[in-house]
Structure formats: C-alpha cells, structure tokens
Amino acid sequence: MQTPFIQNYQFNVITKQANFLLKALRTVADRKVLETVRYTAVTNSLEVFDELTAEQKQLLEQLSSYEAAHELQDYLDRLEGFLIPFPQVSAKQIQKLFPKAKKLKLPDLETVDYARTTYLRWTDIATNRLFIVYPYEEKFLGIEGRITATNKKGYCMFCNRHQELGFFNVKTKGHSPDNLASIGHITDVTMLEKFLLSTVK
Known part of the structure; x- marks a missing residue:
C-alpha cells in the first residue's frame, strides 16, 4: 500500500x-x-x-x-x-472558526476534492466576504475578510504567479490589508501561513 x-x-x-x-x-x-x-x-x-x-x-x-x-x-x-488529502473538516468545525458570522453560508463539503485542496475558500456573495480555512499543526485556522475586485493584474505572493488580483481586506494584528488572488495554484505555502498566522489574535 x-x-x-x-x-x-x-x-x-x-x-x-x-x-x-x-x-x-x-x-x-x-x-x-x-x-x-x-x-x-x-x-x-x-x-x-x-x-x-x-x-x-x-x-x-x-x-x-x-x-x-x-x-x-x-x-x-x-x-x-x-497526495496527502486536506483533513476532513465538518460544518460544525468551520462554524466554530467564524463565531461572529451568525448566518454563515458554508460551501458544499460533499463536493470538495480534498486530495487537490491546499486551503478551503469560498465567498458569501450576499455579504461580499471571503472565508479561508487552512490546516496548520493539527488544527484549523480560519480567517474572513472583504474581497474587492481590482480589475488589475499583479504578482500574487501566495500563488507565485502573475494574474488578476482581488483586494482582500482583513484585520490582522497590525490591521494592514493584503492582496490575495481569487484563484490559486499554490506552489509554496510559506507566505500563506505567515499571512494566516498574522490574523490569529
């Protein structure tokens, strides 16, 4: 095996x-x-x-x-x-990551290709908020923020590619906004993990 x-x-x-x-x-x-x-x-x-x-x-x-x-x-x-699959995550676990989102709309977890997932991401169109769930050291990190289209191309520090970017506004420890590509084929998780850990209060 x-x-x-x-x-x-x-x-x-x-x-x-x-x-x-x-x-x-x-x-x-x-x-x-x-x-x-x-x-x-x-x-x-x-x-x-x-x-x-x-x-x-x-x-x-x-x-x-x-x-x-x-x-x-x-x-x-x-x-x-x-491939090491993305750890199974339940709706209840995700809801605990976002306690302030009272009417949190979750993605269809049954259709996720866990083998080809680096992080879970979905957008709540009604509130224009982007949610990210990422496994880190036997637990999950969850962040949310407002996503705004820029209609500009640039270099994504997470995906390491030049492509169209979205402006992802998240309150981090330093309360500074960062850019996040709307679609990503990540080849290095270093910057992603650094960004996610900076949001943990």
Missing part, C-alpha cells in the same frame, strides 16, 4: 516542472540542453520536500525519464495516488 507523502502545493510544483520539461521536449533538439532541463525539473521538484525516503526520491526522479506528453500525464496521474 502506497503511503501519501505529497502535499497539494508540492504536486503543483511537480506539475509545473513536468510542463516545463514537456515544452523543452517539443522545442529543443540539443540533447545537452534537454539533459539540463531534465536535471533542473527534478531538482526543483525535490527542493520542495524537507525529507524523502530513498523510494520517494526515486519516484520523483522518474520525472526526468519521460519523452512524451502521455507519459508525463500518466506519471502525474500515478503521483496523485501519493
């Missing part, structure tokens, strides 16, 4: 590196350049893990051995079996 060891954000990194490799395979003829790309893709994938067993490292290193799009997709499909 395979033991899950890949967090969703780490899987996003591996997917990004697989796409990087695929693009090189389609456009680069020089074998030395391709070998460098293969080495870089594997190195970048391994760097997001603190600890790996020999078997886990060997599995991730297989990324460099594929030549075709369907092979890379099959490999990613196989890796999904090693």
